[in-house]
Amino acid sequence: MASIAIYSVKGGVGKTTFATNLAWCAAHNSSRATLLWDLDPANGSGFLLGIDPKKKRSAQSVFERTHAAQKLVRRTDYENLDLLPADESIRTLDRQFDRIGKRKRFVKLVEGLAKDYDRILFDCPPVLNETSAQVIRASDLVIVPLPPSPLSSRAFDLVVEEVRGSGKGHPPILPVLSMVDMRRTLHREAREANPKWPVVPQASAIEQCAVERKPVGAFAPRSPGARAFAQLWTAIERKLAKA
Template identity: 30%
Template sequence: MTASIITIAQQKGGAGKTTLAAHLAVALTAGKRRVAVVDIDPQQSLSFWYKQRQERLGDAGAGLLVNQINGWRLRNEVEKLAKDHDVVLIDSPPHAETEARIAVRAADLVVVPVQPSPMDIWATRPTLELAQAEKAATLVVLNRVPPRARLTEEMMSALKELGAEVAKSRIGNRVVFASALVEGRAVGEVQPKGKAAQEMAALSREILRRARKAEK
């Protein structure tokens, strides 16, 4: 089986794109999957997290590799990594320039994190339009959902207007997502039986199923 190529993209700032990428990458290693992450975000936050991980854990955890590259090298890098990995995860830059477009074009599935507010949902439109222009399947993930939050009819209507498929799995607004990253780890490693780890595990399974269904 060829690797599933998953790009995390969001032009709207503050959606938790890179945080989601780090936790998702570790969750995807479950079941001995080999996961390669390509960091083309100029901020390089994911690469810094991985460096922390290497310093604390030595081998950075079985089955996980993070590479920081320039966007123009992305296609060749993905093709090489796909030969030796089960999943290639791309953390794209928060804008619609060439690098982001290449990342979306390379993907079997584009995962779009969005906070559950009408303004954030409406601001997601350019990202979804970019994916549509590149003929890439998309999956919107509700991220940083407050405790006991209820999606209003207004928000659900906004999502329907965007024509986006929304993941059944949702990620809560939990401090452990940030605190785990400081240690170079992920929620499944610091609180393996906690609610955050359960949410991320469920989301990783849903994303992988959707990516395999959409594989080119």
């Protein structure tokens, strides 16, 4: 099993879109038993997959261990892809981790799911706190979406500092240029400055994910956006194989 965090300290960078589409690629393109774990209280991943959280059990109960994570897992409409949805109860998750005082609580929860899945992807909230620290400790790879802008570059530096601060065995980081429009000078310059970084373009089909409530590969498989996510997933698998 490999665990992958899609993480940024800046909102509006396409993090949830990345998480949902990469999880679909893992399940569909690689035929991996895949879990997408939404850790953002907005439940964006659940929305994009057309799934609302159950009211009977809160997402917070997983971390309190009053309910097993498996009890909250929802099957999606896509073969090999399950979702562990989020809700408002985890808005103060970092305080809960502080109160518990266990630095590896999240690692233990992930280990409990490892027997059921080949790939677990985390849709992380855009924060720098105990929650992000716990997720990084549980991750084998950190994906960082970066729209071409000075603010995104600064956010990336913060992510690098946070990941490296997790210890000597910190996971590798894969930055990805997102929402790239090569007609714009700033975007071309960002691409030229980082030629080895994967690229996900600004594409209408990707924007339609929120309308269709589906991964782009499910409704527009031949679109540039779907091809970009498929190529990115291939790069991720290769990176995991080398780890």
